[in-house]
Amino acid sequence: MIASASSMQINGLHPIRPMFLLKPASLRPSRIRCAAATSKPSKRYSITLLPGDGIGPEVISVAKNVLILAGSLEGIEFNFQEMPMGGSALDLVGVPLPDETLLAAKKSDAVLLGAIGGYKWDKNEKHLKPETGLLQLREGLEVFANLRPATVLPQLVDASTLKKEVAEGVDVMVVRELTGGIYFGKPRGFGTNEDGEEIGFNTEVYATYEVDRIARVAFETARKRHGKLCSVDKANVLEASMFWRKRVIAVAAEYPDVELSHMYVDNAAMQLVRNPKQFDTIMTNNIFGDILSDEASMITGSIGMLPSASLGSSGPGLFEPIHGSAPDIANQDKANPLATVLSAAMLLKYGLGEENAAKRIENAVLDTLNKGFRTGDIYSAGNKLVGCKEMGEEVLKSVDSQVAAAV
Numbered sequence: 001m002i003a004s005a006s007s008m009q010i011n012g013l014h015p016i017r018p019m020f021l022l023k024p025a026s027l028r029p030s031r032i033r034c035a036a037a038t039s040k041p042s043k044r045y046s047i048t049l050l051p052g053d054g055i056g057p058e059v060i061s062v063a064k065n066v067l068i069l070a071g072s073l074e075g076i077e078f079n080f081q082e083m084p085m086g087g088s089a090l091d092l093v094g095v096p097l098p099d100e101t102l103l104a105a106k107k108s109d110a111v112l113l114g115a116i117g118g119y120k121w122d123k124n125e126k127h128l129k130p131e132t133g134l135l136q137l138r139e140g141l142e143v144f145a146n147l148r149p150a151t152v153l154p155q156l157v158d159a160s161t162l163k164k165e166v167a168e169g170v171d172v173m174v175v176r177e178l179t180g181g182i183y184f185g186k187p188r189g190f191g192t193n194e195d196g197e198e199i200g201f202n203t204e205v206y207a208t209y210e211v212d213r214i215a216r217v218a219f220e221t222a223r224k225r226h227g228k229l230c231s232v233d234k235a236n237v238l239e240a241s242m243f244w245r246k247r248v249i250a251v252a253a254e255y256p257d258v259e260l261s262h263m264y265v266d267n268a269a270m271q272l273v274r275n276p277k278q279f280d281t282i283m284t285n286n287i288f289g290d291i292l293s294d295e296a297s298m299i300t301g302s303i304g305m306l307p308s309a310s311l312g313s314s315g316p317g318l319f320e321p322i323h324g325s326a327p328d329i330a331n332q333d334k335a336n337p338l339a340t341v342l343s344a345a346m347l348l349k350y351g352l353g354e355e356n357a358a359k360r361i362e363n364a365v366l367d368t369l370n371k372g373f374r375t376g377d378i379y380s381a382g383n384k385l386v387g388c389k390e391m392g393e394e395v396l397k398s399v400d401s402q403v404a405a406a407v
């Protein structure tokens, strides 16, 4: 994203006046009004913050401060509403996505999520899982297009698990369908088969409008990048994938300037580590996109580096790192906050159209890496090992000092 993500804006850009609803005390958002550091702010946006679980609150705290500073330098003022979500909402009010949280998210200009989930709730019934709350949020916001850019930054080539010559220069955008497919398809559930044996089942299903709209986002994205789109499916086996491929080919007629190819997902998983530079833009369904984006993240050095933007045709976008709540390192100040910081940059760029403020953040991340600061997941000999908080402080210093370079 840093070097060459598309500047496409597909979600609405309708600043909504901040609305604070009457809520039970436990659900009342913390309101932070941020004074502009320079002149009087000319623009105001309301942002719903969903810190979530595990490392979520740690990385959101960093990203929020970075947003405040970068915004203030561009005359932007934010009203933040922090709302419960995931396991922390389950503990607080018994559901993973309280109505008040979804309502606040829908009424805001953009939503920034940390991560949800954790061992404590792993054995919960499906409707009481933190992950179910996340799916409800994505569905509720109708954010069907999930952009997950995997860019190998020159500063982090050594952190990649792939050889330098394979990793350097990689810049792939995964466009993942986010509100359909096997995650949402019916029928699904548990039952018994004809032999009386217990079964679990899900359904991979896509309708024409669902494939067509994600295909258009993917073609538009590819058009603004290097003009190459690879649609990843399993059309040699699955009817849903055969249909997916048929619709992608139909939509391709609208984009004669984009070079379309198709690849089976098993081969794509292999090609991503064999020669990732062959890919420009990848479009794929919900579950393949989930898996391939985690794989792509490792090429960049760490899952702690990958941001994402989830966009719909109108309404606020949802911005979140692609990683989870990392319970193994939670509350130890070890999390890499950069995926969330870069998600905040995507929020500014794709969610609010504030490209200058986004650029300040991207430049600050590069500057911080240039200075050698590394969290444990991207550390290599000769660098300065820092925790989540210190990394945040260094990014803030860079946002401040990068003013001239950013504008």
Ligand SMILES: NC(=O)c1ccc[n+]([C@@H]2O[C@H](COP(=O)([O-])OP(=O)(O)OC[C@H]3O[C@@H](n4cnc5c(N)ncnc54)[C@H](O)[C@@H]3O)[C@@H](O)[C@H]2O)c1
Binding pocket: 055, 114, 115, 116, 117, 118, 119, 131, 134, 303, 304, 305, 320, 321, 322, 323, 324, 325, 326, 327, 328, 329, 334, 335, 336, 337, 339, 377
């Ligand atoms: N969007 C989300 O909120 C989201 C995404 C994925 C997983 N989850 C949930 O998170 C929980 C843990 O899942 P998991 O362990 O499979 O995946 P995970 O992404 O949380 O962690 C996988 C590994 O990557 C490391 N890691 C992740 N983010 C990191 C960061 N920012 N800095 C440094 N290291 C980082 C972790 O320490 C762990 O070793 C589960 O409950 C899962 O459902 C949530």
Ligand SMILES: CC(C)[C@H](C(=O)O)[C@@H](O)C(=O)O
Binding pocket: 117, 131, 134, 135, 290, 322, 324
């Ligand atoms: C937590 C889970 C529901 C989620 C997904 O599968 O989409 C996560 O893995 C992600 O990549 O955002």
Ligand SMILES: [Mg+2]
Binding pocket: 290, 291, 294, 322
């Ligand atoms: Mg995932």
